[in-house]
Amino acid sequence: MENKDWRSPAIGVTPQEYADLVTKETPKPTLVKNLIWAFVVGGLICACAQIMINALKGLGLTAKEASNTATAIVIFFGALLTGFGVYDELVKRAGAGGIVPVSGFANSIVAPALEFKREGFVTGVGARIFTVAGPVLVFGIITSIGAGLCYFLLHR
Amino acid sequence: MSHKRMGNQTVVMEDPPEIITSYTVVGPMEGQGPLGGTFDRVWKDSLNQEQSWEKAESKMMEDALQGALTLSGIQQDQIDFQIGGDLLNQLISTHFAARSLGFPLIGLYGACSTMALSTALAGMLIDGHFARYVMVGVSSHHDTAERQYRMPTEHGNQRMMSAQWTVTGAASLLLGRSATGIAKINGAHPKVTAATIGRVVDLGVKDTNNMGAAMAPAVADTILNHLQDMKRQPSDYDLILSGDLGEVGWNLVKDILRQSKVKLGDEFADCGRMIYGADQDVHAGASGCGCSGVVFAGDILQKMRLGKLRRVLFVGSGALHSPISCFQGESIPGIGHAVVIET
Numbered sequence: 001m002e003n004k005d006w007r008s009p010a011i012g013v014t015p016q017e018y019a020d021l022v023t024k025e026t027p028k029p030t031l032v033k034n035l036i037w038a039f040v041v042g043g044l045i046c047a048c049a050q051i052m053i054n055a056l057k058g059l060g061l062t063a064k065e066a067s068n069t070a071t072a073i074v075i076f077f078g079a080l081l082t083g084f085g086v087y088d089e090l091v092k093r094a095g096a097g098g099i100v101p102v103s104g105f106a107n108s109i110v111a112p113a114l115e116f117k118r119e120g121f122v123t124g125v126g127a128r129i130f131t132v133a134g135p136v137l138v139f140g141i142i143t144s145i146g147a148g149l150c151y152f153l154l155h156r
Numbered sequence: 157m158s159h160k161r162m163g164n165q166t167v168v169m170e171d172p173p174e175i176i177t178s179y180t181v182v183g184p185m186e187g188q189g190p191l192g193g194t195f196d197r198v199w200k201d202s203l204n205q206e207q208s209w210e211k212a213e214s215k216m217m218e219d220a221l222q223g224a225l226t227l228s229g230i231q232q233d234q235i236d237f238q239i240g241g242d243l244l245n246q247l248i249s250t251h252f253a254a255r256s257l258g259f260p261l262i263g264l265y266g267a268c269s270t271m272a273l274s275t276a277l278a279g280m281l282i283d284g285h286f287a288r289y290v291m292v293g294v295s296s297h298h299d300t301a302e303r304q305y306r307m308p309t310e311h312g313n314q315r316m317m318s319a320q321w322t323v324t325g326a327a328s329l330l331l332g333r334s335a336t337g338i339a340k341i342n343g344a345h346p347k348v349t350a351a352t353i354g355r356v357v358d359l360g361v362k363d364t365n366n367m368g369a370a371m372a373p374a375v376a377d378t379i380l381n382h383l384q385d386m387k388r389q390p391s392d393y394d395l396i397l398s399g400d401l402g403e404v405g406w407n408l409v410k411d412i413l414r415q416s417k418v419k420l421g422d423e424f425a426d427c428g429r430m431i432y433g434a435d436q437d438v439h440a441g442a443s444g445c446g447c448s449g450v451v452f453a454g455d456i457l458q459k460m461r462l463g464k465l466r467r468v469l470f471v472g473s474g475a476l477h478s479p480i481s482c483f484q485g486e487s488i489p490g491i492g493h494a495v496v497i498e499t
Contacts (some may be wrong), residue, residue, distance in 0.1 A: 007164065009357050010380035011373055012416050022369045027317035027440070071442045082310050091312025098312055098367070107312050115308035118208045125428040132311055 034095050041090065042097030049074050050051075058063025071102055076097040082110040160283070163385025165352050165378075172281035172347035172391030174498070175275075176230070176289075176330045179223030181216050183298065183324030188448065194454040195325075196223055200300060202324050210244065213297035213326070214252040217242065220326035221257055221293045227404065228330050235259045235330075236287035239278050241270045242295045242445055243322075251293045259291060263364060268371075268400045269327045269354075269450040270294045271327060271351045272472025272493040276351035278331045279325040279495065288333055295326035296444030297424035305364070305479055316365035318403045321438035322432060330419035343461035346468075352385060352494040354378035360487045364477070367429070367488070368405025368440060371473040374490035375401060378411040378471055382419065382494045390420050390450030394465045397456060398492075399448035427451035448472050460499050468497045 012020070049070045056066035078101075081087040087107045091098035098104050112131045118126035130137065162168050180195045187198030195420040197219065206212040215242075225232065238259035240368050242249035247263045254261040266273035271294045278290040300321040302309050334347065357374040383389065390396060401409060408427040413420055427448040428441035452470055459465045 009355070009373070010416070011357070011382065011412050013359070013373070013375045013412050015360045018361075018373065018412075018413075021367070021408060021411050022361060022404075025404050025411065026366060026369065027404070029317055080328045084311075085310060088310050089314040092314060095314040104312065107310070111311035112310040114310055115303055132307065 037094045038097030040097070041094035042100060045097075045101045045103060065072065074101065074103050075106045078106030079110045082107045083114065105133060105136070108136070161216055162350070162467055163381070165355070166350055166385035167276075167280060168201045168206055168350045168352075168386075169279055169283040169348060169493070171334055172333045172349045172498070173279050173290075174345035174347050174400055175336050175457060176332050177224045177227040178329045178457050179220050179227060180325065180327045180450040180454045181220045181223070182326075182450055185298075185436065186325050186431055189436060191431055191455050194458060195337070195450060196454070199324075201339055202297065209228065209299040209303075210248060211252075213244070213249040213295050213300050213324075214240065216252040216297070216324075216326040217249050217293050217295040217328075217390055218293070220328040221253065221259075221291055224291065224328040224330045225294055230289055230330065230332075232258070235289050235291050237262055237278070237281060237290045239264060239281070239290060240274045240293040240328075241265050242460030243301050249297075249300075250293065251294065253295075259448060262484055265478055266468075266472065266491065266493065267474030268296070268445055268447060269472030269493045270445045270450055271475075272399065272495050273353075275329060275331070275470075276353060276493055276495045278329070279348035279351060282331055282333050290331045292329040292331065293326065294323070294328075294449040295428070296322055296446035296449075298322045298324045298444075301444060315439055316378040318363070318366040318368065318402075318404050318440050319484055320367055320400065320428060320440050320443035321432065321447040322444040323450065324443045325402075325444070325446030325450040327446065327453035329453055346460040346497045346499050347458055348495055349498045350386065350496040352382040354381075354494070355493040356489045356490040356491050357446050358449065358487050360486070361476065361483070361490075362476045362490065364482050366404060366440075367400075367443060367475045368402040369408055369474050370477075370488035371490040371492070372401055372405040372408035373412060375399075375405070375471050375473045375492035376409045376416075376495050378492035379409070379413065380418065382471075384468065386496075390418060390423060391400060393423055393467050393469045395445055395456070395468045396420065396424045396471065397448075397452070397468060398424070398426045398428075398471045400429040400441070400443040401426045403471055404440050404444065405473070406441075430455070456497075461491065463499065470495050470497060 052070040183202040241264040361370040431442040
């Protein structure tokens with residue numbers, strides 16, 4: 001319940017005026033720098049994966065086997081670099097360039113696993129390992145079900 | 157109305173309590189900053205061989221309280237109250253530190269304004285003759301705050317330019333009734349002469365990456381009320397020191413007060429803009445209970461003891477939200493508490 005009789009604040013600025021002031025004083029993201037970093041780092045991760053796919057195909061794997069193996073390797077390095085405390089430093093600069101590749105997904109699972117270890121394996125790691133990745137999984141699975149249904153109906 | 161009250165929100169001490177000693181403990185990053193030399197102890201790493209960051213923060217507060225007590229030469233059982241708080245749920249840093257120290261405890265939550273709020277209340281307790289000696293202790297820890305308010309610490313994400321960096325640090329004060337006969341350590345004892353308890357002000361900022369903007373209206377409101385209550389001008393102070401507004405909030409307070417025809421000049425500083433250097437990549441500045449705590453209990457009190465500052469208005473700033481309230485779409489209620497410190 002709002003108290004209508006209260007002494008109004010001493011400041012004279014209205015919420016609308018203040019919203020304009022906040023916009024004026026809040027620094028803008030360093031967009032160009034961020035874009036370049038994201039492009040270079042995201043591109044490098046993908047280029048490395050492509051080199052691995054090509055090399056694995058050269059070793060006699062089928063295209064599907066090669067891409068699955070390369071994905072697993074990128075996940076492994078994402079997890080490893082998270083453990084060494086390097087991956088968050090990389091994403092700080094590269095943004096989506098480090099988040100969108102599958103190594104970023106590995107980071108989003110390994111980081112809470114490390115974080116909540118001290119609260120126990122069940123109540124900590126087990127319960128909270130998907131705090132970051134959970135929404136991605138939930139809505140990813142829902143979307144894939146929708147896409148699968150469309151595919152089924154259109155190709156019947 | 158009591159003769160100790162001035163105007164709407166201000167109390168004036170009749171027999172101003174003294175800040176007898178103070179002590180600060182900080183993490184490595186704070187130690188490397190521009191104020192590194194003003195802290196009593198700098199930890200080499202932010203875990204300090206403890207089992208968890210929460211334990212480390214609690215130990216930090218314990219060390220800070222123990223430090224100020226040892227410096228004063230006052231006995232542990234002479235302390236009538238420990239008063240203070242931290243940022244963690246259920247004030248665990250404060251409560252676990254108090255478990256070791258055994259002082260009668262008053263736990264306070266004022267978010268990052270806790271240092272100013274605790275100092276004000278400690279002053280009132282002593283001036284009201286409810287206590288002879290009171291210890292104030294506050295703490296914050298970057299990693300405990302990250303995991304409670306934001307993301308797991310190793311999770312990769314890009315911080316906004318308006319975001320602030322939670323200080324790893326604990327600060328303590330030992331306040332006592334004046335003329336207690338304690339030898340003056342390092343010069344004069346600064347005194348708590350008045351306090352203005354702030355009101356919650358919320359102008360609708362919802363962005364948790366822009367806490368300075370959320371708190372600025374409350375700080376400006378408290379400064380205005382204080383000046384009106386005390387019939388003073390900003391120029392009556394050598395320093396008006398806000399808690400942790402950071403770059404964005406500090407500028408916003410000046411903008412808001414300009415509209416009320418109050419001009420803040422060089423005497424207006426912010427703890428959040430002082431702890432880290434430009435090369436430390438913290439974006440808009442520092443935050444946390446430890447931010448205003450270690451700057452006030454370190455640098456500012458040292459300058460006061462040496463007579464470089466005579467009258468300081470210290471305005472702690474707090475953002476009184478929780479992760480739950482933010483996820484539910486609530487805006488961030490801000491608060492500012494002011495104390496006047498004089499030598």
